Amino acid sequence: MKCYLVRRYSENPSQLDWSQAEVLSDFASPWSLGEAQRTEFRAFWQGDHLHFRFEAWDDTPTLGLGETLKDRVLDSDRVEIFFAPDLTLSPYYCVEIAPSGEALVYRGHFYRKMDWDWKLPELAVKAERLAHGYEVTGRLSLSTLQQLGILTVDRQPMWVGLFRADFSRDASGELQRRWMPWVVPDTARPDFHVPGAFGRLRLED
Secondary structure (H helix, E strand, O other): OOOEEEEEOOOOOOHHHHHHOOOOOOOOOOOOOOOOEEEEEEEEEEEEEEEEEEEEEOOOOOOOOOOOOOHHHOOOOOEEEEEEEEOOOOOOOEEEEEEEEEEEEEEEEEEOOOEOOOOOOOOOOEEEEOOOOEEEOOOOOOOHHHOOOOOOOOEEEEEEEEEHHHHHHHHOOOEEEEEOOOOOOOOOOOOOOOOOHEEEEEEEO
């Protein structure tokens, strides 16, 4: 079982030094040929907040052009973080963030029963384009995670899925999709919405 240590940050939260966080970079690409572009995840916790950061190397930036936020995010390169109280995934909670900074937030019940109108309280995200790709940062209230049953009072490790969707277009303009999980599920086709795609996040004491 993969487990990522979320270090406690004791300095000014408005000036997070991400170099002090543990680096998680073992995102796999089990359903596609060729080498995947690098992805890094880092996280801190401080006070009542969980801070997280994805950095994605991307030489084929792709943004969706749909009329709705949902369409735009689902047709974009993006990073994703899922939370679950347990591995029944009934419910589980999903945040998918495009390089534009738009975030698709929804609640799911196994298997793939989605509530697209659900909102995650106190979520703050932003994105920045970089020379080599893009960066996404976010902040969540620990009290909200406790209310949702994701984080226990004694702060046992949380069930979390970390993912990336890396899109490009071939010579004909057809969209090519590469799906990259932190924890590789035992599925023949790409699927992040299964218990086997989740690992643990543990808050440092």
